[in-house]
Amino acid sequence: MNFSELAAKRLISIASSGARCGVYTLIHWDHRQTALQDFVPEELRKAAVCVSSKGNELILTGKPMPGTNLLLNAPPSPELATDFTHLVGRSSRDSSRVEVPFAQVAPAEGKLWSEERRASCACPSAAPGRRNCSTSPSAKARASMC
Secondary structure (H helix, E strand, O other): OOOOHHHHHHHHHHHHHHHHHOOOOOOOOOOOOOOOOOOOHHHHHHOOOOEEEEOOEEEEOOEEOOOOOOOOOOOOOHHHHHHHHHHHHHHHOOOOOOOOOHHHHOOOHHHOOOOOOOOOOOOOOOOOOOOOOOOOHHHHHHHOOO
């Protein structure tokens, strides 16, 4: 197993909880490779349907299935597999991006924006929507010009 310790823990997490999110794993484990020292294979097997064979006998999750044959399709060509992997990678770049048609968020026909503006107070210190700048007589005089 050529995983880091963190990658092995994440694999177990995905295998354990992925199904409820629609994520399923298909793992081919080459037992000739040495496993990580702290890796516990039973943690991975708990959340898996394990398919193995002993001679011509198929074993499904530890139970022999006499008279059952498993016929697998031939793997794709290396070129097809590489092209597919690249396509999935390119497609995943924008997977979290959400696009909404403008017509869905645009205001209704009678509610469209216009360029008309209401007169506003010339006083720079006035709050938006307020016509009076202050209560002082001179400020009231300036506001009356608005």
